[in-house]
Amino acid sequence: MLKLRNVATNFGNSVIIRGVSLEIKxxxxxxxxxxxGAGKTTLFRTIAGILKPCQGTVEFKGRQTNRMSADKIVKLGLSLCPEGRHLFPQLSVHKNLMMGAxxxxxxxxxxxxxxxxxxxxxxxxxxRKEQMAGTLSGGEQQMLAIARAxxxxxELLLLDEPSIGLAPLIVKNIADKVKAINEMGTTIFLSEQNANMALKITGRGYVLESGSIIMEGPSNQLITDDVVRKAYLGA
Ligand SMILES: Nc1ncnc2c1ncn2[C@@H]1O[C@H](COP(=O)(O)OP(=O)(O)OP(=O)(O)O)[C@@H](O)[C@H]1O
Ligand SMILES: [Mg+2]
Known part of the structure; x- marks a missing residue:
């Protein structure tokens, strides 16, 4: 479904993504x-066509998308739920959903x-469909952001840090819903600093450090890996 080959993304003179290759089926x-600052958001924005890579190729559903406009990529079936939610706070829940459509x-x-x-x-x-999005709780806003996406x-959903700033109980609730979305057939690429949550629900994972993939493998192996445990699980 998604294939990146040697992708690099710059901001001015700084290289943020350095030769990333990965594949999602x-x-x-x-x-x-x-x-x-590892580059998760930058990588997602590159995959979604918001940023253009300066090197390498991005393929989505067999088509090269790295020069395609972001809205064309959405039409092809890729949706990004951005970090920080980016809702329209003055619009109702219903209108926010309609924006996603x-x-x-x-x-x-x-x-x-x-x-x-x-x-x-x-x-x-x-x-809450008539309530203004800006007046929802943090957890409700995250649910709305996912729903809008x-x-x-x-066919492919990129979810950028859905758990950020939320209480553990809400994180668990969101994790269950995201798992359910995948079980209903949507392919999901989930970016998280909360490695514990992400590795519990996903099948496989990549570890990004300073713009490079330094490790990849089945989630149940990553969760027991010493490097991952030290760096991301507070062990
Ligand atoms: N628009 C921009 N202009 C210049 N540098 C940027 C820009 N956006 C991001 N960066 C830099 O790129 C690097 C990676 O940032 P990015 O937001 O992709 O990291 P991240 O892994 O998503 O981090 P976080 O977990 O905090 O969201 C950082 O050093 C950041 O300062
Ligand atoms: Mg980020």
Whole structure:
């Protein structure tokens, strides 16, 4: 579904992503671990076409996308749920969801079906559909951000640090929902500093450090690896 070959991304003179190669297959649930500033968000923005790599190729569903516009990539079936949520705080929950369906705005039936699906997944969004997004709790806002990302009916969902700033109980709830989204058929690439949470729910993981992949493997092996435990699990 997704293949990166030797991808590099710069900001001016600084190289942020350094020759990253990785592969995600249809149905996979994969984590991207890394500490502050490792380059997780930059890598996701590169995959989503918001940033253009200065080297290497990105392939999504067999098509080279590294020069494609971000909205074309969304149309192909890739959706990014950004770090920090980036909701429209003055708009209602419902209107925020509709923003996520922008690329299929004439597909009224499909949109209705997706609204039903995300409301079933996150019942609170149905209860609060007329409430302004900015007045939701942090956990509810994260749920709305994930739901909005699902409104384009993606085949691949990039989730950038959904657990950031949330209490452990809410993190557990969100982790369960994300797992359910994968089980319903959406391929997921999940970026997290919370390695413990990510490795518990994903099948496989990559570790990013200073813009390079330094390790990869099945999550149940990474979780017992000494380097990972020291750096990311506080062991
Ligand atoms: N627009 C930008 N201009 C210049 N440098 C940037 C820009 N965005 C990010 N960087 C730099 O790129 C590096 C990687 O940042 P990035 O946000 O990708 O890391 P991250 O792994 O997502 O970190 P975090 O876990 O804190 O979100 C950092 O050194 C950051 O300062
Ligand atoms: Mg980030």
């Amino acid at each position: 249809k149905g996979d649930f994969v984590s991207l671990l890394g500490s502050n 922008y690329i299929r705005r004439r597909d009224h039936k499909g949109i209705k079906r997706s609204i039903g699906q995300v409301q079933e997944l996150f019942p609170i969004l149905k209860e 699902l409104m384009s009916d993606p």
